Amino acid sequence: MSKFFNPRLSGLEAYTPGEQPRDRSYIKLNTNESPYPPSKGVRKALDRKRIDGLRLYCDPTATALKEELARVYDKKSSQIFVSNGSDDILNFAFLAFGADGILFPDISYGFYEVFANLHSLPFEKVPLKSDFSIDADDYCKRNKMVVIANPNAPTGMVLPLKKIEKILKANPENVVLIDEAYVDFGGESCADLVDKYPNLLCVQTFSKSRSMAGARLGFAIASEELIADLEKIKYSTNPYDVNALTQAAGVAALQENGYYMRNCRRIIKTRNYAKKALENLGFEVLPSKANFLFAKCGQFTGLELYLLLKEKGILVRHFEKDRIKDFNRITIGSQKEMEAFIAAVEEILGA
Numbered sequence: 001m002s003k004f005f006n007p008r009l010s011g012l013e014a015y016t017p018g019e020q021p022r023d024r025s026y027i028k029l030n031t032n033e034s035p036y037p038p039s040k041g042v043r044k045a046l047d048r049k050r051i052d053g054l055r056l057y058c059d060p061t062a063t064a065l066k067e068e069l070a071r072v073y074d075k076k077s078s079q080i081f082v083s084n085g086s087d088d089i090l091n092f093a094f095l096a097f098g099a100d101g102i103l104f105p106d107i108s109y110g111f112y113e114v115f116a117n118l119h120s121l122p123f124e125k126v127p128l129k130s131d132f133s134i135d136a137d138d139y140c141k142r143n144k145m146v147v148i149a150n151p152n153a154p155t156g157m158v159l160p161l162k163k164i165e166k167i168l169k170a171n172p173e174n175v176v177l178i179d180e181a182y183v184d185f186g187g188e189s190c191a192d193l194v195d196k197y198p199n200l201l202c203v204q205t206f207s208k209s210r211s212m213a214g215a216r217l218g219f220a221i222a223s224e225e226l227i228a229d230l231e232k233i234k235y236s237t238n239p240y241d242v243n244a245l246t247q248a249a250g251v252a253a254l255q256e257n258g259y260y261m262r263n264c265r266r267i268i269k270t271r272n273y274a275k276k277a278l279e280n281l282g283f284e285v286l287p288s289k290a291n292f293l294f295a296k297c298g299q300f301t302g303l304e305l306y307l308l309l310k311e312k313g314i315l316v317r318h319f320e321k322d323r324i325k326d327f328n329r330i331t332i333g334s335q336k337e338m339e340a341f342i343a344a345v346e347e348i349l350g351a
């Protein structure tokens with residue numbers, strides 16, 4: 001740290017993203033990307049004309065993209081916010097709505113704590129129950145912003161919509177942010193509740209189910225008032241945060257939404273295969289509605305299994321936290337990749 005660094009941030013611990021190694025090719029099951037490529041229309045949208053257009057600033061209102069999202073999600077454009085990945089939306093939302101303090105589960109997306117610290121906001125990590133489920137009552141009448149990933153990461157477990165409604169009703173004075181990065185893999189979206197609950201902020205991303213992690217595109221669905229607040233933060237940060245190529249790719253992807261939803265169904269099928277195969281090998285596997293499994297080997301710690309798999313050219317995720325250090329988070333790749341993964345695990349276990 002240089003002597004010039006803001007002392008208020010001297011204790012800030014940055015988020016550590018999953019590895020993106022370039023040294024050799026791996027079967028990459030560590031950052032929940034899609035094994036399937038973007039749709040044909042996306043490739044067509046990024047043409048010569050679009051490249052020549054980079055001379056100009058992109059549309060700061062992202063009108064075409066918002067209209068397409070509004071069509072797919074049956075909302076008004078004014079109920080849609082877009083940003084450079086959903087991480088940016090989380091960042092903006094913490095800044096905009098977190099002044100009373102923030103509640104989130106102790107085991108969840110690691111970035112929540114980073115954003116709270118970045119903005120010096122008080123926060124409380126609410127322990128998950130022993131079966132890794134969320135108890136909605138822990139988040140009721142607390143007079144704080146609530147942030148819940150649904151499905152949760154890295155567990156993959158879902159909180160039913162009825163429970164989310166309970167939290168929304170019990171916190172009318174605070175924003176309830178539901179991070180739906182994985183909702184397309186079998187979860188239930190709260191997007192249709194935004195007309196009923198002006199405190200609901202539903203956040204989604206193109207990174208997982210729409211094969212565009214590298215393009216950086218996230219969106220939020222909420223009441224017009226909450227969206228206007230987020231726009232205010234965006235226009236105080238970087239009005240051009242969704243670049244022209246990503247806006248065009250996003251519009252094209254939404255026009256071929258069926259392709260992506262079919263891929264999600266393929267991933268669900270492969271997830272069911274991988275879960276059974278791991279259970280047959282003695283793993284404990286949590287019930288996942290995401291594009292990953294959270295699994296405990298029993299014979300090795302998460303770190304050990306991660307290292308053994310890496311030697312075989314397969315990347316998965318492990319965690320340092322005590323409560324989950326015996327688990328690995330395994331992204332669902334293609335059927336072929338998952339068969340190779342299971343074969344590697346069998347070898348490691350000598351099964």
Ligand SMILES: *Cc1c(COP(=O)(O)O)cnc(C)c1O
Nearest residue numbers: 085086087109149181205207218
């Ligand atoms: C991947 C992920 C995000 C971030 O998505 P981007 O749109 O790529 O920034 C947000 N929340 C959760 C829970 C995630 O797993």
